[in-house]
Amino acid sequence: MKSGLIEEPRQTFMAAGLLLAGAFAVILIPLNTIAQETDSERWEQIRDCEDLISAEMFPLKYPGSPHADDARNCLTGVQPGDTEEEEPEDEVLQDRFSSDTLTGSALKGYYWGMLDGEWGSQSQKAIEEFAWVEFNETPRRSHSAALAYITSVLIQSGWQIRYMNEAGISILAPGEDFEWAGESRFFQNWEDPASSLRYSFVRQPKIRTLEFHRFAEGFSSGDYPNYEVRKSNLLVTRSVDGEGAVLFAWSDLIDDIWATVMPSSNLEDANLLSTIASSIAVGTQPPLELPETGELAGSFHMLLAHDEFPEVKDGTEGRGER
Numbered sequence: 001m002k003s004g005l006i007e008e009p010r011q012t013f014m015a016a017g018l019l020l021a022g023a024f025a026v027i028l029i030p031l032n033t034i035a036q037e038t039d040s041e042r043w044e045q046i047r048d049c050e051d052l053i054s055a056e057m058f059p060l061k062y063p064g065s066p067h068a069d070d071a072r073n074c075l076t077g078v079q080p081g082d083t084e085e086e087e088p089e090d091e092v093l094q095d096r097f098s099s100d101t102l103t104g105s106a107l108k109g110y111y112w113g114m115l116d117g118e119w120g121s122q123s124q125k126a127i128e129e130f131a132w133v134e135f136n137e138t139p140r141r142s143h144s145a146a147l148a149y150i151t152s153v154l155i156q157s158g159w160q161i162r163y164m165n166e167a168g169i170s171i172l173a174p175g176e177d178f179e180w181a182g183e184s185r186f187f188q189n190w191e192d193p194a195s196s197l198r199y200s201f202v203r204q205p206k207i208r209t210l211e212f213h214r215f216a217e218g219f220s221s222g223d224y225p226n227y228e229v230r231k232s233n234l235l236v237t238r239s240v241d242g243e244g245a246v247l248f249a250w251s252d253l254i255d256d257i258w259a260t261v262m263p264s265s266n267l268e269d270a271n272l273l274s275t276i277a278s279s280i281a282v283g284t285q286p287p288l289e290l291p292e293t294g295e296l297a298g299s300f301h302m303l304l305a306h307d308e309f310p311e312v313k314d315g316t317e318g319r320g321e322r
Helices: 002-035 039-046 052-061 068-075 121-135 141-156 206-219 267-278 295-305
Strands: 160-164 169-173 179-183 188-191 198-204 227-230 234-240 246-254 257-261
Touching: 039 052, 039 068, 052 068, 121 141, 141 295, 169 198, 169 257, 169 267, 198 206, 206 234, 206 246, 206 257, 246 267
Parallel strands: none
Antiparallel strands: 160 169, 179 188, 188 198, 198 257, 227 234, 234 246, 246 257
8 A cells, every 4th residue: 555655646746747847848949949049030029129128138149240230220219221222323313403512612613603603593594494405304413414514525625714804704715716806896806616606895884885785685586585684783685586596795884884795606506605604704713623522523423424425515526525
């Protein structure tokens, strides 16, 4: 009987031992799994950044993990995926053009209405007109880069900002090809023999200056509206005749005498003429040059990298080739 009594508890303890062993096995299996868990598997469990304690422990346990920085970012409030990838260059060039991103140094010496280093309504109008005429859309970064490209071509072709003593103003003009074309009744005349561009300069009293602008107004065929500015020290008239030829009359009051420049061209050189007109400034001006740094320079180099060069319409042979 004693042996039977002893045998029964032994069996009971053995059964209990098996149950405990099974329970420990159930517990030990997941613990073993955790011990062998990879950093990627652990990161998948905490990547939502809701468990900040686990996020803090992760780089300590897996310092060499590619997800260690992601875990640290969780603690600073940066969610995985928040960091934007760098925008491809072709998409950057399609961004809307904004003059706010340009600096004074980027504009200094630049030609389309920005010779004073400032961005004003004239500069904005110039780039908007360029974008609509050449690309039929609102200005984008690629368009400012296209203007930079055209400028580089002009510089390489010898174009420069010239000071014209006849009027006391500076203006964009060709280099060695810029030729004296003689005197007319009122004007000193110059021309570019490789194109239809003509320049006329004079200093006259106000009454005569007003006659120049009335003449420019009458140059219009009526098919295109005249562009006019009338201020106490500045008069501007832009007219287009029936064949598309363009005439500018630009007068500045300098030392109590009016200085007038009247550039003109045929239709094929109208875009370049607009560039020339926007370059007019009183006194000597900085040389024509491209910025070496800044957003405009960056856009220019992106354009070069994509081989997307705009056609240069300067009415010349050999100049402005792509």
